[in-house]
Amino acid sequence: MAAGGPASELIMFIVAVIIAGSVAGALAYVTNDIANSMKVKGADLADQLRIDFAIINDPNAVVEEGTGPYYYTFYIKNIGQEPISFNAESIQVFIDGNLVPSSNLTFTDTAGNAITSLQPYQVGVIKVTLGTALNTTVSHRIQVVLENGKKRVLIFRVKS
Template sequence: MAAGGPASELILFIVAVIVAGSVAGGLAYVTTDIAHGMNDRGAMLADQLRTDFAIINDPNNVPVDTGTSSYNYTFYIKNIGKEPIAFTPDAVQVFIDGAMVPAANLTFTDVNGASISSLDAYEVGVIKVTLGTALTQGGYHTLTVVLENGERRSFVFRAP
């Protein structure tokens, strides 16, 4: 009887050490996972803070060129962030009144009309939106511009 007591205590001690080690390993894994998630989220937030833009049109006077069968609306975008942003139909999505404008109907240029692929910090770019029909004259419409990183701005304007 005397020999069974220390043996069972030794077995219980070994089991307790194994359980404690498993719990500590699980907590270390969860803590590491949370730390990596916070690091990734912080990097993404920092990227979004460095990338910022504004739509700088006069909401009551949006330029429009009327062609034979198309209407070209001109919108001015200013990069107010510290990082260049991609400025192409593949990287920027444009919505008017919730409907996505196809990339083929978008033209991206600088203010002088030259084609560009990125918009540097504090630079102004032009997005020309070509529509087959005119927007309701005098009606209010919403332009939404979404960058490739998800940053978006909306702009309510009155159609001329």
């Protein structure tokens, strides 16, 4: 019977070591998973911060051109550190909450040349074509959305 005491203590010690090892393994796995998630989220946030733009129009003087169809010009500046795709497939434009069809958008540089991307600190032009004129007595809202979901809004008035 004297041998039963140390044997049961040995068994209890082995069980305690196995349980402690299992808990340590689970904690290591969870910690590693959290660290990897933070790394991915950090990289996504860094990408979001490197890609940025602004609508730089004078909000009180968006000029209306044409007599039907009507043309409105908006200036977009890449204020981020990465190039931005600048075409109808990668940018959506909403005016007063209505999606402007991509066929009604023209993307150029300030000299009028067609471009497909905006380099950092470069200014591009989005010319919006509408079938009906925007009311000149009320404010309107344009929202430009990039392919990564970053968006900017400008409240503007039309000047004819």
